[in-house]
Amino acid sequence: MLDPHRLSIHQVTLLPQCTTPQFVDALARNGVGCTSLWRDKVREFGVGKTARLVADSGIALSGYCWGGLITSPDRAEAAAARDDVRRALDEAAEVKAPCLVFVAGGVDPRDKNIADARARALDGVAELIPHARSVGVKLALEPLHPMICATRSVLSTIKLANAWCDRLAAEDIVGIAVDTYAVWWDPDLEAEIARAGRRICSFHVSDWLPDTQDLRLDRGMMGDGVIDLSALRGMVERAGYDGYVEVEIFSQRNWWTKDPDEVITVIKDRAQTAT
């Protein structure tokens, strides 16, 4: 039974249905007190306007999503990508989000070298740390599912995120985002979550549907899949995490087609019964 005050609903969960003002309104009228903002939507409405809207609504922020893709083997491309992450950090600071979800980037078909891509990502994060500190926004390293390793993230496991954090030695400003959908299958999950401990600064939930149709846009509502979400929440809480539980559901064929109030009502119910 999740404390309702810990519920956060990620903006992407209602991505096609709502503009940013419509989304903030929907949360407010349904009594949801926290969200994580989706960068494209924020920029579409305007960063300053979003900052004022959220402040006026009294809704808290659990994160800003996302920045990254810094693994290019082309130096100029990689530098431009890091500059874009710095802008994302600035935006996160302006809307007063505590962290920026960091998505490493994939494997370039030009060099097909996953070890080098990982090394470049780690070096790139190190270069971003001073800027993150200067604006006071944590970089939340998010391991993503191995099925999107080629295109989105060579950071595929919590074990690797822990190894990167060991190397970076910057616990004040670099943390780990644990997303149930990305990591539920990992045989090392419990041990690596325990090892992550207080590094965990963000916790995202959705469920894995047995009949998954798409590599990115077919996540399930909590309770509709095979993940034991309350067991997984127990692991992060035993590691010391007591922050928001962010519901983040990309669902082209189902939840993205439904009425926002209906979606939020189901989420509030499942947060109690299946999270």
Next chain:
Amino acid sequence: MLDPHRLSIHQVTLLPQCTTPQFVDALARNGVGCTSLWRDKVREFGVGKTARLVADSGIALSGYCWGGLITSPDRAEAAAARDDVRRALDEAAEVKAPCLVFVAGGVDPRDKNIADARARALDGVAELIPHARSVGVKLALEPLHPMICATRSVLSTIKLANAWCDRLAAEDIVGIAVDTYAVWWDPDLEAEIARAGRRICSFHVSDWLPDTQDLRLDRGMMGDGVIDLSALRGMVERAGYDGYVEVEIFSQRNWWTKDPDEVITVIKDRAQTAT
């Protein structure tokens, strides 16, 4: 540059285009000396007839694919599934395949307990060992991609396969099948392949396409994706593997629609240039 004598083409690579006799003919007329058979196709044509056909052709077998799915939490279902694996072992022995590719099974939505599913799979393999020994067919434990963990295999990494092999202590009859498509993303890949050593009894190649459209049926031809296949082949060879290199491509939208001779010609070329 792969020694052409080590090339094996898996029957599934031409699954919809060829009956079993047509497939064996296609290999023979293109000078391919080894295959791994697909169980459904073998049973469709008849196990005894397939055994004679393959023996008469002079084509070697690198494996028989597949048996498993033994993770059910229902005891009767799990027992029936193990019996089916025993039949698959018998069939593999009859066609004179050296190993049966073993696919563990997924997570049952009824219990949502991946740790228990893994424990049941390991116990089930232990129960199958006497039968495998009696017919002289190795159980090749195949870690499959985490994206099919829910439905096909809770054995998601070579590390876990090594842990199972440590527990089973049956190196004469239980080995590991390494499939590039399933494991290429793994940060522990090189270390766990080295640890597997002589356990590796089967090596499957295909490539990961950046624009992958399907969780099972959209594998790429060697060279068309982001996997450094020759580096990966180097790892298994340094571990001591010097057997066949099996090309196993499930490709609904591309290679399954093409003429068998064209597919085999491309495979022979890519085995030289991109494997």
